[in-house]
Amino acid sequence: MSADEQRRVLVGKIVGVSGTAGAIKLESWTEPRMQIFKYQPWILKSAQTEREIAGCRGREQGKGMVAALPGIDDRDQAASLIGTEIWVLRSALPKPKPGEYYWADLEGMDVFTVDGQSLGQVSHLFATGANDVLVAQDGERQRMVPFVLEQYVKQVDLDARRIVVDWDPDF
Structure with a gap:
């Protein structure tokens, strides 16, 4: 295994x-x-x-x-x-459908802006009433990015362990 x-x-x-x-x-x-x-x-x-x-x-x-x-x-x-x-x-879990992800598969992935700036790694995700939120941790700094595909989350590459987001790194 x-x-x-x-x-x-x-x-x-x-x-x-x-x-x-x-x-x-x-x-x-x-x-x-x-x-x-x-x-x-x-x-x-x-x-x-x-x-x-x-x-x-x-x-x-x-x-x-x-x-x-x-x-x-x-x-x-x-x-x-x-x-x-x-x-x-x-x-034990079934394979997710295209465009769906298990949170556990996203944790630890590197997060970059569309301009290539590193925002750190996914420390965890959490649910809100409106949408899930991805938490990117870079040292002491945390950025909370709404996990909304296409609008904020532009690419999830499970093989490369990389997520690309359209997010202001200063936010």
Whole structure:
């Protein structure tokens, strides 16, 4: 397996318990959020432990999600997982459609203006109500560029690990 296939992607987090039979409440950062159950096995990672688990099932419940994890059979076991991150191997995710990108694939890429000036590297992205925002980090300086293809993001070259943006470097 290549290094790219072994790379991990954070897809969610365990945020609570539900009932007494070991069900957990979780946040999913997949789109749509129920897709998290299609990407398995999960790698459950906390400050103390890391383990792989497959066969997780779940459903939407109100504004949240509830899941059953194999081997987690009571409320105390479930409670011990609160705060645990849910990761999957990048290779478990489907190939994105043309013009679509996984944030994890963009992180660490070099960012340049259309004039060739370096703005640093993508440290992370985040969602807003209107659009996603790419954060280019250059030392202590951060620039937040709306991730709007064609308008601000002119080119994404995954092979060259380079993004070209139409953005004022002084902004």
